[in-house]
Amino acid sequence: MLTATALLVTGCSSEPPRRDDSPIGWKACNELFGSKNVDVLQEQMGGGQLRIENQSYPVRDLTAGLIALARGWEPGSGAHLSAAFNPCQIAISKNGERLTSDVRWFQFSMSEIQSGDVSEEWRNVGGDVLASEDSGRGIEFIFPCKISGTHKGQEEGLPLKVLLWGVGMPNFNTDLRGNMASAMARKLSSELGCVNKPAIPREITLA
Known part of the structure; x- marks a missing residue:
């Protein structure tokens, strides 16, 4: 039985592996999105070898x-604005x-976002999550996450922002996108140890 770390999907013995040999990258993608969602993504991406393109x-x-x-x-600090993380990039x-x-701390506070003082249109999609659609194939979502040992205003003033989007993927449907977004938000909330325990719906979607 293949482990979640390996995830080398093969057909006949003469066929090359469907996924490249990037165990750290595939493990991270499976942890963030859920291995079943990654399997569905593979089906939707069609033929060719899937590669991890970011630095794993x-x-x-x-x-x-x-x-x-x-x-x-x-408050007032902008040192965090230049730091962005790209934990999973899968490509053919x-x-x-x-x-x-893409994951980063957001430049606007929750109150600024909810009052409409930002250029993007954000709306609540359940629980403590606000989302905005990006060019039809992407979704951005934010939620408050209080980190232990931070400034007392960090939860409200520094929400977490995640962008998930597909390029050249007409079959990247809203159900899969919503499931992957939700899985990623719940995993990040757990691993970050958000002391405010943000409520995150089972599916994050704007459809």
């Missing part, structure tokens, strides 16, 4: 970086299909 690192390194930034934050190079994820 474990989820614990991602969350450690985010926690360090949050603990160094204070020959036809340009690509799934990209």
Whole structure:
């Protein structure tokens, strides 16, 4: 039985592996999105070998970086704005299909977003999550996450923002996108140890 870390999907013995040999990258993608969702994504991406295109690192390194930034934050500080993490990028190079994820602390506070003082249109999609659609194939979502040991205003003033989008993927349907977004939000909330325990719906979608 194949482990979740390996995830080398093969057909006949003469066929090459469907996924490239990037165990750290595939493990991170499976942890963030859920292995079943990654399997469905593979089916939707069609023929060709799937590759991990970002610099692979474990989820614990991602969350450690985010926690360090949050603990160094204070009102008026912009030091966190240049730091973005790309924990999972899956692509089929020959036809340009690509799934990209981006995680960072957001530059606006929850009150600024909810009052409409930002250029993007955000709306509640359940629980504590606000979302905005990006060019039809992408979804951005934010939620408040209080990190232990941070400034008292960090939860409201520094929400977490995640972008998930597909390029050249006409079959990247809203159900899969919503399921992957929800899985990622719940995993990040757990691994970051958000003390406010944000409510995250089982599916994040704007459809």
